[in-house]
Amino acid sequence: MSVNDDPNAQQREFWRNADVWVQEQERLDAQLGHIGLAAMETVEGLPTEANVLDVGCGCGQTTLQWSERVGGSVLGLDISETLIDVARRRGAAHVAERSEAAPISFEIADAQTADIAALGAAASGRNGVFDGFDLVFSRFGVMFFADSGAAFANLRAATRPGGQLAFACWQTPRQNPWLITVNKAVLEIVEMPDGGGPSVDPFAFADTDFVRGMLEGAGWSSVAFEPFETEMLYGAGSPLAETARFTMDLGIARRALVGHPPDVHAQALDAVVAALAPFETPRGVVFPAAAWIVTARN
Numbered sequence: 001m002s003v004n005d006d007p008n009a010q011q012r013e014f015w016r017n018a019d020v021w022v023q024e025q026e027r028l029d030a031q032l033g034h035i036g037l038a039a040m041e042t043v044e045g046l047p048t049e050a051n052v053l054d055v056g057c058g059c060g061q062t063t064l065q066w067s068e069r070v071g072g073s074v075l076g077l078d079i080s081e082t083l084i085d086v087a088r089r090r091g092a093a094h095v096a097e098r099s100e101a102a103p104i105s106f107e108i109a110d111a112q113t114a115d116i117a118a119l120g121a122a123a124s125g126r127n128g129v130f131d132g133f134d135l136v137f138s139r140f141g142v143m144f145f146a147d148s149g150a151a152f153a154n155l156r157a158a159t160r161p162g163g164q165l166a167f168a169c170w171q172t173p174r175q176n177p178w179l180i181t182v183n184k185a186v187l188e189i190v191e192m193p194d195g196g197g198p199s200v201d202p203f204a205f206a207d208t209d210f211v212r213g214m215l216e217g218a219g220w221s222s223v224a225f226e227p228f229e230t231e232m233l234y235g236a237g238s239p240l241a242e243t244a245r246f247t248m249d250l251g252i253a254r255r256a257l258v259g260h261p262p263d264v265h266a267q268a269l270d271a272v273v274a275a276l277a278p279f280e281t282p283r284g285v286v287f288p289a290a291a292w293i294v295t296a297r298n
């Protein structure tokens with residue numbers, strides 16, 4: 001299979017191995033939950049029987065939340081089979097507990113290349129008469145495509161005319177010091193890992209000019225950005241040392257420590273604890289955080 005047939009193969013590999021997103025699913029959901037809810041609240045005027053697509057749904061918290069807000073159907077789509085396995089288990093438990101929730105399905109698919117309308121038709125139970133999603137939503141799941149323009153054109157093709165797009169993405173690293181604080185501390189102990197291998201840039205959509213041009217180029221209109229300046233309870237209120245350990249399992253810090261002996265891990269942990277200490281509060285480790293809530297129309 002060539003890169004043209006499978007442009008996000010590296011992302012699939014990265015997120016297939018995202019065991020931390022599985023093990024730490026509750027902590028990550030607690031950290032990000034309020035930002036996802038803020039993005040949901042920007043969505044107005046959905047029809048009663050709305051069909052919603054949750055892109056890059058990961059372990060599915062927002063997919064389940066949408067199932068309680070709409071009367072049509074909810075499809076969670078993600079490139080990672082590992083995360084969709086968890087989402088499916090959570091979905092089954094959710095439906096068993098809440099009979100009034102809209103039908104939920106989860107599919108392993110690449111948002112850039114999949115025939116999403118066909119997946120939506122199957123999810124809605126309306127094969128043949130599905131005229132597209134009423135809403136394409138995402139909480140931090142749309143910044144990682146090899147070709148963002150192609151992916152958002154593909155998502156628009158599965159959206160009904162007049163349908164909505166709403167997603168949360170991060171503003172700049174400077175406005176989100178939670179990540180750089182940990183990475184800097186670790187990189188004082190070990191070297192930056194070599195390039196190569198799958199990686200992700202959570203700040204890829206920080207620049208509104210880029211995102212606006214990309215979305216308009218993909219055919220979306222009425223593109224708008226609402227700043228959501230907030231805080232992040234890093235580690236979801238866990239004690240300092242536990243939060244430090246958890247944050248070192250993410251991103252560059254984790255890659256940088258691969259292959260190093262236990263004493264180096266211990267030094268890095270001490271460095272991260274010291275770096276997080278100024279942000280410790282009685283509630284846990286609290287950082288400023290800033291997201292964009294991006295909306296648009298088909």
Ligand SMILES: C[S@@+](CC[C@H](N)C(=O)[O-])C[C@H]1O[C@@H](n2cnc3c(N)ncnc32)[C@H](O)[C@@H]1O
Nearest residue numbers: 008015056057058078079080110111139140141
């Ligand atoms: C930062 S996580 C966010 C997960 C989830 N939305 C949440 O808030 O917990 C990014 C997600 O995007 C997914 N993803 C990355 N590239 C994708 C693609 N091309 N198609 C579908 N999902 C993708 C990843 O597998 C991962 O689950």
